[in-house]
Amino acid sequence: MTRASQALWFPYAQMQGLEVQNEVARAEGTRLFLRDGRVLIDAIASWWCVIHGYNHPELNAALRAQLENFAHVMLGGLTHQAAQRLADRLVALAPPGLAHVFFADSGSVGMEVAMKMAVQYWKNLGVAGKHAFLSLRHGYHGDTTGVMSLGDPDEGMHHPFAGYLPRQHFVAPPEGMGDGRGEIRRSVDEAVSLLATALREHGHEIAAFACEPLMQAAGGFHFYPPAYLAEARRLCDERDVLLICDEVATGFGRTGTLFACEPAGITPDIMVLGKGLSAGYLGMSATLATERVFAAFLGEDRDKAFMHGPTFMGNALACSVALASIDVFERDGCLAKIRRIEAILREELLGLRGPKIREPRVLGACGVVEVHDRRDLQGVQEFASARGVWLRPFDRVVYTMPAYVMDAADLRRVCQTIRDWFDRS
Ligand SMILES: Cc1ncc(COP(=O)(O)O)c(C=O)c1O
Structure with missing residues (x-):
């Protein structure tokens, strides 16, 4: 694991004791390749902006x-x-x-x-x-x-x-x-x-x-x-x-x-x-x-x-x-891709129920699970990372907003990871 520079001040973060260990060495499509060899599926497209995936040949x-x-x-x-x-x-x-x-x-x-x-x-x-x-x-x-x-x-x-x-x-x-x-x-x-x-x-x-x-x-x-x-x-x-x-x-x-x-x-x-x-x-x-x-x-x-x-x-x-x-x-028909993403998100997330869950919601290429108590999401990021998925929940929601190039298998794996979090106890 690599440690982050002490000089680097991170956003929305209590810096005391903060250790950011996910150093990205390379990114391709929907994959983040970390310096320590781990590979993560990026379920949130870098705060939703990387809509066509990383390192896109035509954009480059x-x-x-x-x-x-x-x-x-x-x-x-x-x-x-x-x-x-x-x-x-x-x-x-x-x-x-x-x-x-x-x-x-x-x-x-x-x-x-x-x-x-x-x-x-x-x-x-x-x-x-x-x-x-x-x-x-x-x-x-x-x-x-x-x-x-x-x-x-x-x-x-x-x-x-x-x-x-x-x-x-x-x-x-x-x-x-x-x-x-x-x-x-x-x-x-x-x-x-x-x-x-x-x-x-x-x-x-x-x-x-x-x-x-x-x-x-x-x-x-x-x-x-x-x-x-x-x-x-x-x-x-x-x-x-x-x-x-x-x-x-x-x-x-x-x-x-x-x-x-x-x-x-x-x-x-x-x-x-x-x-x-x-x-x-x-x-x-x-x-x-x-x-x-x-x-x-x-x-x-x-x-x-x-x-x-x-x-x-x-x-x-x-x-x-x-x-x-x-x-x-x-050219790539992104609106059709988004419809396919939405259909999968609905299938995978809308049925989620449980004492901790307030409401699952899906709209377009955005799938959300809101909980009653924000403490019920403590540890999701680490849990997902250990399963090869990059999620970053905040407040009372865990969500995915993937790049539109994410394929069905990866998207189902992202959803499964969210479901596993709620099933684990
Ligand atoms: C709806 C909306 N408006 C404005 C912003 C701010 O954009 P930026 O982070 O590029 O300054 C965001 C960022 O998340 C947003 O979601």
Whole structure:
């Protein structure tokens, strides 16, 4: 076993006594090859971004080809083919009406961009006082300051920063009906009425309602039906509030359609993509806006211009790999692969019952088992690693979000490992 460098500070980890012994020497497809000779099936695709698997020959080739020309140039005053082509491609794929793309370098920053766009939109229109945001309980939109304030105020991971963060408004989503089987804890009607009330009472100060469409990921993997999103669109229009859909986790097929907004038949005013956008190769996000939002930034007045510009925005390597990833996604029929993954996850996980299990849930290429007590998941990571599977449960959920190239045998082995954990005592 190799020990991690003492200098390296790990994320979301109590560093005291921490020993990270899984040093990856090589990765290929869905396999992590560790320095000590062990091989793990990666069931979570490096926080869900490696959608086509590791070390993909075509993605590697796209990077090499771009590298021969240049790795990066600033987008301030310069432009390049890869950024232009990717922007056009995303507009063609996105829900109709999203017509402009602003690149940044991570999902968090992509969401910061969305928030700033929403605030400046109202300011540019001359509407005063719309600085606040409404978002869903159990949400997670990233770790930077602005977007932390949109995360779950009660159960979220950002407690240490309470008091420092801007205060936002929150509303509860529908609950307990992700796959239509579980107990309904809050119906769509009930949640829509809560949303209507929040917008009626606070709409005058709210710039935008921000949500993760259909699947709230890092806030605990809660799913909700498209009907809620459709109603949210209607209510936001009614109350002059923009709708931001954070598709950082859901975009590029994770919930079964290219974008999770699609089954609701809506176009958000602003949509944010990340993670799978660059297939796990490089940090990248895209914040897409409608013509209406974009138009509010036009004019003679320089103060109306959007005031944001990260150094690495539109990085040429990231744009090139994103273009290649979209090619692979389309050519390899990833949506059909996701349907096959979903069918297996349903078969393997939805029947799970037991005193420790609160609810198994499946949506697209995402399979989740939630327990009543987080202590019942202590040791899952080590248990799975010893069986050749890489899982990283958090809070009260153990889940799999595999690369779309995972074959049926490996996926069943991942599910079997989760089932074995609950069967072991
Ligand atoms: C829905 C959602 N939004 C934003 C983010 C933040 O993305 P990043 O980690 O790339 O900053 C995440 C990350 O998990 C996410 O799931």
